Amino acid sequence: MAAPLLEVEGVVKRFGGFTALNRVTLEVRAGERFGLIGPNGSGKTTLINCVAGSLRADEGRIRLAGQDITTLPPHRRTRLGIARSFQIPKPFTSMTVRENLEIPLEYAGHARHGGAAEAADILREIGLHAKAHLRPAGLTQIEMRKLELARAMAARPKLLISDEAMAGLSSAEVDDILAILFRLSAQGITIIMIEHIMRAVMRFSERIVVLDAGERIAEGTPAEIVRHPAVEKAYLGE
């Protein structure tokens, strides 16, 4: 078994009196394709925000490759190798697609000068190279999602977190994004996929953790998860 790349240990996150995450513990192994699912409001995005640093965990520890990152600001975590895409795309609107990639290349990918060639490579790989000179406002929904992934890739991550990169896309487009994620995984990048589209998560993930109401209720292979009684209960009720 490979060593864990990401360790989340007893993480608690409260918003006022509401406990969004209640002692969540999980491990993601290096090179793994990891699925994180759960009904709406179950705490998936909150957990991801705690891992990426946008939110700070109230309790518990988070470690990346053995290093404690619980209190690091997001940009330091990115430099250590965590990159994410956002559920609602957040492109840099005043920049072209290529310039969007040059920010992480320069700030996190250690390409202090330029990075234009690297940006072009990533865009080609993701299939956005024809749009490199456009502003994000001129992109379609799927291109916007691809830009999110491309920009995350430009940070040269060890761990890529894809937060609902496929929500609202057509079936063919979902396959398109899945193919990209499979290719990135084949390059050795560890991927956490958060997704509501079950067909995609089940096909992609080697291992899945299920959250419900801020608690971890199940873990297993896709085949185990679909048969898990607690999961069925969480999604369908009693």
Place this chain on the structure above:
Amino acid sequence: MQRASLTVVAGAAIVAAGVALATLRLNPYLYFAGYVILQYVVIATAWNILGGYAGYVNFGTPAFFALGAYTAVALIRSLHAPLPVLILAGGLVSALLGLGIGYLTLRLRGTFFSIATLALSVVLQTMIINWEYVGGSRGISVIRPPGPPFGNYVVFLFTVMLALAVIAVTVARLIERSWVGRGLAALRDNEEAAECMGVPTLRLKLFATTVSGFLLGVAGAPFPYYVTFVEPNSAFNLDYAVNALAMPMIGGTTSWVGPVIGAILLGSAQQLATVTISSELNLFIVGVVLVGFVVLAPEGLLGLVRRLRGR
């Protein structure tokens, strides 16, 4: 590197042209008005480093400007310090204010940051009003040291302000084209995404408030010698807050050229109106022009040109 030296040469050429202009002994009023316009080039450029590049709208321009001016007043009274010292000290004190305000308020975003800076101006003015040493609410007369290095005082200060304007614009241009400027642009577009892409947003914002504060203080430091009578209402004038914001918006906030164009256009229009019609017309002009731009060319003249070219 070649580009950087070209910038220096261009800057030096502008200052030399200014000095040549100063020796021409034109109508003194032209230097007097020119000083005000150049002062606005510095103010607009300084404001734009935080407001335009980083997208944090600062309503507290008068606070930084007046702090530069009052630092100079205090140093003139206590030490008879020479002008270069006044300028440097005024800049540094305002830079410290910028840094401090940055630490306290940059966790606030958008409108909340702007409100905090507005309050800053009010608080600082109240403090100055109650500080007798620098004149309190009555104001203070500043006696210029006899004999400026060349020409008369108006011509000399005009040249000094021209040099400061060149320095301010050069600094803004350097920032804009560096990794710092690209990081600021990223956080202006989306702060959370920028932070998650490795941009140290807090540090960059503190840098922007500090540099912006420094240049605003620098613009204020020669003010006591220019007007020779400093009192809180003129040093903390609302005009500075409004113009600092209006000029970059009219010119265009995303490039160093924008504030320069805006300051020259609006500043000249105001000077012209002051002479030909009335001094009270200034803010009215700003208001009308600003409304026009917000409606017709929200990205300023630069944006307008870009749009026309794109077609």
